[in-house]
Amino acid sequence: MAYFQGTFEERCLTTGASQFLAFFTMSLSILFLITSIPGNILVVLAVVRDPYKNLRSPFNFLMTNLSVADLIVGTIVCPLSIHYHLMEAQKENISIIQIRVFHLSYFIASTASVLSLASLAVERYAAIRFPHTYRNKLTGKRILCTIVLIWCISLSLPFVYLEVGFITYAFIFANTSVIVAIVITCFIYALMVGKFRKRSRKDRDDSCTTTSDDSSEIVNSKRHKNPMSINSDVDSVKKRKNAVRLEHTITKMFLVVMAAVLVCYGPSTVLIYTMSFCETCSCVALHWCRDLQFLFVIMNSSLNFFCYALRSPRFRQAFVLILKC
Numbered sequence: 156m157a158y159f160q161g162t163f164e165e166r167c168l169t170t171g172a173s174q175f176l177a178f179f180t181m182s183l184s185i186l187f188l189i190t191s192i193p194g195n196i197l198v199v200l201a202v203v204r205d206p207y208k209n210l211r212s213p214f215n216f217l218m219t220n221l222s223v224a225d226l227i228v229g230t231i232v233c234p235l236s237i238h239y240h241l242m243e244a245q246k247e248n249i250s251i252i253q254i255r256v257f258h259l260s261y262f263i264a265s266t267a268s269v270l271s272l273a274s275l276a277v278e279r280y281a282a283i284r285f286p287h288t289y290r291n292k293l294t295g296k297r298i299l300c301t302i303v304l305i306w307c308i309s310l311s312l313p314f315v316y317l318e319v320g321f322i323t324y325a326f327i328f329a330n331t332s333v334i335v336a337i338v339i340t341c342f343i344y345a346l347m348v349g350k351f352r353k354r355s356r357k358d359r360d361d362s363c364t365t366t367s368d369d370s371s372e373i374v375n376s377k378r379h380k381n382p383m384s385i386n387s388d389v390d391s392v393k394k395r396k397n398a399v400r401l402e403h404t405i406t407k408m409f410l411v412v413m414a415a416v417l418v419c420y421g422p423s424t425v426l427i428y429t430m431s432f433c434e435t436c437s438c439v440a441l442h443w444c445r446d447l448q449f450l451f452v453i454m455n456s457s458l459n460f461f462c463y464a465l466r467s468p469r470f471r472q473a474f475v476l477i478l479k480c
Contacts (some may be wrong), residue, residue, distance in 0.1 A: 159396045167438035177244035180446040187457045191229035194460030198222040201473035213293040224267035225456035231260045258410040262313035269332040280343040282402045283350045329427040333420045376418040412462045419455035
C-alpha cells in the first residue's frame with residue numbers, strides 16, 4: 156500500500172497542480188453540475204409521483220437509486236470540486252478536513268453509482284431469464300433491501316480512504332467496484348444474448364408448428380369456445396408479447412447506459428493504474444491523471460439521464476406532465 160502512496164502523494168502533493176489544470180477541472184465540474192442536477196431530479200420526481208401509473212417497476216426503482224447517487228455527485232461532489240480547485244488555482248491552503256470531505260463524498264457517490272449499475276444488470280438478467288415470474292421474485296421488499304445494502308456498503312467502504320489515502324483507495328475502488336461491476340455486467344450481457352437467441356429459435360419453431368395446424372385449431376376453437384373466450388385468449392397472448400417486447404426495449408436502453416459506463420470508467424481505471432505504478436511520470440503528468448480520472452467518473456453521472464430516462468417514452472411523458480405542473 157505504501158508503494159502506491161509514494162508514487163504521487165508523497166512526491167507531488169506538495170507541489171500542487173498548475174493553475175491551468177485547476178481552472179480546467181473547475182470549469183468541467185461546473186458543466187457536470189449543470190447537466191446532472193435537473194435530469195436526475197426529474198427521474199426521481201417521475202418515479203415518486205408516477206403520473207401515468209406505469210413507472211413503478213423493479214428496474215425503475217433501481218434506476219431511481221442510481222439517479223439519487225448521481226444527484227449527490229451534482230449537488231455535493233461537484234460544488235466541493237469547484238471550491239477545491241478554485242482554492243488550488245489561487246494557491247490557497249486547503250485544510251485536511253476539506254480535502255477529506257471532498258474525497259469521501261466522491262468515493263461514496265461513485266461506489267453507490269457502480270453498485271446500482273451492477274444491481275440493474277442483475278435485474279435485467281432476471282427479467283430476461285424469468286420473463287413471466289421475475290416480478291414476483293423481485294418484490295418491493297427485496298428491491299428495498301438491495302437499495303439499503305448498496306448504501307450501507309457505499310457509506311462504510313470509502314472510510315478505508317482515511318487510512319490508506321486517495322491514490323491507494325482509488326486503486327482499491329478501481330479493482331473492487333469498477334472492474335468487478337464491468338465483469339459482472341459483461342457476463343450477464345452474454346447470458347442475456349444467449350437467452351435472446353434461444354427465445355428467437357423457440358418462437359420460430361412455435362410459429363412453424365402453429366402455421367401447419369392453423370386450420371384445425373381455428374375450427375376446434377370455434378367449436379369448443381365462445382367468442383368471448385377466444386378474444387380473452389388473444390388479448391392474453393398480446394399482453395405477453397407486449398411485455399416481452401417492453402423488456403427487450405428496456406434491456407437495449409440499459410446496454411446504452413453500460414456503454415457509457417465503459418466509456419467513462421475505462422479511461423478512469425487506466426489513469427488510476429498510471430498514478431499507482433508510474434514512478435517515472437512527472438508531477439505535472441500525475442496531477443493530470445488525478446484530475447482526469449475524477450472528471451471521467453463524475454461525467455458518467457451526467458450521462459445516465461440522457462442514456463436511459465430521456466430515451467424512454469414513459470419517462471418522457473412523465474417529464475412533460477411534471478414540467479407543465
